[in-house]
Amino acid sequence: KAGVTQTPRYLIKTRGQQVTLSCSPISGHRSVSWYQQTPGQGLQFLFEYFSETQRNKGNFPGRFSGRQFSNSRSEMNVSTLELGDSALYLCASSSGQVAEAFFGQGTRLTVV
């Protein structure tokens, strides 16, 4: 059974640019959640999508957005990148909100 796949694994962007990250969940999983991980703040919840609808949202500015497609694949977009957006972005898939979530390897974003 294939795990959660995140692409790309590494990205380097310039301040002010925008970026799109992709996540393919485990087959059959309809919930996809996104997290930002930094050394100072740890793992922080961005948002969760279920059946193409954003069901939960963390405390991040509107520059962070996402969407989910009918095949449950999800994308996360960050516009007007800032240096502080440099982080490991993790995607997790699960069969439901209170079911165990399985994480991908993450996308390491560096903003210069």
Add this chain to the structure above:
Amino acid sequence: EDQVTQSPEALRLQEGESSSLNCSYTVSGLRGLFWYRQDPGKGPEFLFTLYSAGEEKEKERLKATLTKKESFLHITAPKPEDSATYLCLTGQNFVFGPGTRLSVLP
């Protein structure tokens, strides 16, 4: 506001020296407490789910327990390969604790 804390922040053990990690939470109506381990540069790896006070789960050298206010991850006779950061997560609000960095020395 829901909060999750973990202690200790870091723990160094000798191989074979058993210990426990703590995860304390203040959430209303807990709907699942999850334990993960994370190796550097990788995504968290799922370990256990606990849903109700008194519940216990075991896997190899690890055992997780849950009360109404906290959860413990007991590590029995750890090995160097158990070295990782251990994280807990509340189910309904996606709140992760800051983690415990465990180092097991040979």
